[in-house]
Amino acid sequence: MMPTNTYRKRWLPRFRAKTNNSTYFGAKGANLLMYTFPVLLVATLGCVYLHIAKKVNDSNKESCNAKKQHKVIIWKRPVLIKGPLGIVSGTELAFFLMFIALLIWSYTTSIYNNFATITPKLAAKDGEKVWEEKLESAALRLGVVGNICLAFLFFPVARGSCLLPLLGLTSENSIKYHIWLGHMAMILFTSHGICYIIYWAVTDQISRVLEWNKNDISNVAGEISLLFGLFLWIATIPRIRRKFFELFFYTHHFYILFIVFFIFHVGISYAFIMLPGFYLFLVDRYLRFLQSRQQVRLVSARVLPCEVVELNFSKGHGLTYNSTSVMFINVPSISKLQWHPFTITSNSNLERDKLSVVIKSEGSWTRKLYQLISTSSTIDHLVVSVEGPYGPALTNYLRHESLVMVSGGSGITPFISIIRELVYMKTTFKCKTPKVVLICAFKNSSSLSMLDLILPISGNPSGISDMELQIEAYITRDKEFKEDGPIQPKTIWFKPNLSNAPIHAILGPNSWLWLGAIISSSFIIFLILIGIITRYYIFPIDHNSNQIFSFPLNAFLNMLVICVSIVSVASATFLWNKKHNAKEINQIQNLEGSTPTVSPNSMVYNADRELESLPYQSLIHVTNVHYGVRPNLRRMLFEHKGSSVGVLASGPKIMRQEVASICSSALAKNLHFESISFSW
Incomplete structure (x- = not known):
């Protein structure tokens, strides 16, 4: 709904009227309410659901209950075998096309609505031509649509997140979605930057390339963010990634600087649109950091x-x-x-x-x-x-x-x-x-x-x-x-x-419940802290005008409070579970006897x-x-005549494509294909 007049002229003013006057959250209140809170609420409830589902699944194992689900299995059949997207199922292709349609619709709708307001009279008043005004408008909307890709970019790479399991996905199999979204985001952001440089050049405003506005959009911050993104993007080219994996690995950490300068560029209020995915990624990344500090036995x-x-x-x-x-x-x-x-x-x-x-x-x-x-x-x-x-x-x-x-x-x-x-x-x-x-x-x-x-x-x-x-x-x-x-x-x-120490679950046996507690409590702590800072530090200076208090400082304070909230809650949860694991570690170490000397032999x-x-x-x-x-995979697979035959393929890309091609044929309606790949 964002690019429509219904949203911009009817819904958004009502939201802002109720939230922007708040002395605790200011202009970012509307985006916090509409974009960040719902996703984190779903993530918290999803953790509770997965905890219950795990218990039910364990009891189903004990009773050997297996649900036969073949009604929607046709959507899981491969429809694309070769090509830039790899092996793609019907469900994946449908969602991919719907996402592309969303991007196109968002861009064309916003362009149509904005171009209708650009007239020769208004353009002349600004000292510009109509096509120059339209170029600036088109460049701005490219960045807005790119933010839609950025909002989804980090969901697939949060390995311990609950949102992927809710959809029956794993982080390993979802890496390809991260790759698709990354390519689309960088294409849109690069086009956004190039169009603005062309616009400034033709309107004799090239000096704006070096502009860092403390109370509005910062061009320098956006350019720095784009440069880090381009370095990262170039290193993902398959030939470079395979030949120079370490270069790919290290440059991928530029995502931190890319996001930080992106927030400096657009301001913290607009950044809350893409924040939920990055927030869940930060929680997951810090928990991984805590686990990685321990040496295992x-x-x-x-x-x-x-x-x-x-x-x-x-x-x-x-x-x-x-x-x-x-x-x-x-x-x-x-x-x-x-x-x-x-x-x-x-x-x-x-x-x-x-x-x-x-x-x-x-x-x-x-x-x-x-x-x-x-x-x-x-x-x-x-x-x-x-x-x-x-x-x-x-x-x-x-x-x-x-x-x-x-x-x-x-x-x-x-x-x-x-x-x-x-x-x-x-x-x-x-x-x-x-x-x-x-x-x-x-x-x-x-x-x-x-x-x-x-x-x-x-x-x-x-x-x-x-x-x-x-x-x-x-x-x-x-x-x-x-x-x-x-x-x-x-x-x-x-x-x-x-x-x-022996390997333990980072959050113990009830990890989903602990993860839900970390997500919810850290966000609540963030709201409390940023509310206090806004009420007693920012509001007395700015009075919700958004024209006095520095945009970069506001963004920095919000990023700092987010990090402090996540680190404090996740660390406390980790230490609590580590304390409970210590007793079991001592028992295991006491039970370890002398080192065996006989090696297992080979059959x-x-x-x-x-x-x-x-x-x-x-x-x-x-x-x-x-x-x-x-x-002869075709002969061997077609030999199985049962009503439900699960076909799993793992190994070289060409082999997986061959198996997927066989399972996607009209003669293989009983073959249910699943690709297991850990190479990207």
Whole structure:
């Protein structure tokens, strides 16, 4: 409604009449009421909803209740496979087109209404031509529409936010929305800046480029903000991002300066339109910062022959997460600033005291980690910090009759977590689990050792023999089995360190309720503090005229109070939960005995001790290895004739596109596709 005359001439004056006369909030009161408060209220109520939904989901697991939801599944089918947008479902395409329509409608409506007021007489009065007045109006509206993109930009990257789970999304799968919004915002803001420079040049006002108005729009602040945004935007070009990832990573932190100078540019009152998404991001970012300051207890590392390392961490029993969750890891001895996401392969219920991630040696950071662990014979301690886990709030794989999981290379890791989840459901609650077909493609024979990871070292691996599981492994480059190096996995056990703690949920087992409390209470504290500052400091100077008190100082005070409110509440909540976790940490450290000296062996390479166990025999029995060929995915997927077949793809982009293309055909109405991708 913003660009319409109904909003501007009827609604907005009424809002401002009731809010702008307030001696506590002044001109920003209307935008606080209309834009910021509703979103934060939804976020708070959403946290309560997710807490209840988690309890219901846990009870449904115990009773093996799985809702069959196939009525709207057609909207989840891929409709775009290749192209700049990647794999896009019907729902995503519909919302994308509606958002584009919103931007176009907002721009054209505001332009139409404003152009109607520009007449030759008024233009001559200002000493300008009609087209020059219209150029300025068009430039201004480009910035206004760009702010719509900015208002949504930070929602997808708030990893622990409640708004994404409310829509059934995860932050990993939502990164593409952040990319789309970022491109649109920068196109609009860049056009906004260029049009204004052209306007100032043709009207002999080029000196306004250096204008910093203390009581109105600041041009210099806007230009600085745009420059930081352009640096950030250029670094996201795929070729630059892949070749110079560190450049991409570090320049992305320019978002802080981009936002700060943007607020200086437009003023705090207008900034409250985009504030809700950034506010939730700030809460999430600070909680991640608090968690990342702690060093975690790394128990062991299992090095596989295929240049893969499995890191096993100690975790608190109260930490739960769903399959396909990811965790961000930092190893200061490699890089103090870089954080990389990896799939968690362990199951929080099956392995209550251990959390495992699998890392493939592919990039420079992962190669350094692999070399550090695999080549060093004296390493007995490794300093590691983590953020997370992050993953779907709810999972329901029981709704399908069968699951077909297609992976390439290290893309098998999220499927390991799903199989372990089904093992837990089968052994603990005696649920009827779907038939599972794992189609995995590897380049070399040594990569077969990754199948070892399906069986957890701890927990109850015997449940694998009760599942209806079939594994089709394809070795694309080797015609037969080859031993290209060491054939046995190597396990390194690290010495306990009293300064390291098991991984705990940052806000404890009731994290959603605590998050809702942080969002609501920090915002209330912000309102109280800024109300006091406005009433007793700003109002006596300005008297709500908005012409005396400095815009930049007003913006700075509001930003400072927001940060103080979030930091104080989040820190208090974190310390409260840390105090409650301390007792469990002491118990875990007391129970840790001597370091084991026996390394787990591999079922692939016929380790006699392991082959005698039923789980490994069962896994070998259901595994078919094909050398020198690639899987015929079309034939293998069409073989499944059940009414509901879940098809999950994880791995290289081309492979995921091929699976999506098969599932989107008219002959595959029973195939329900889901892409799992952690690369952007």
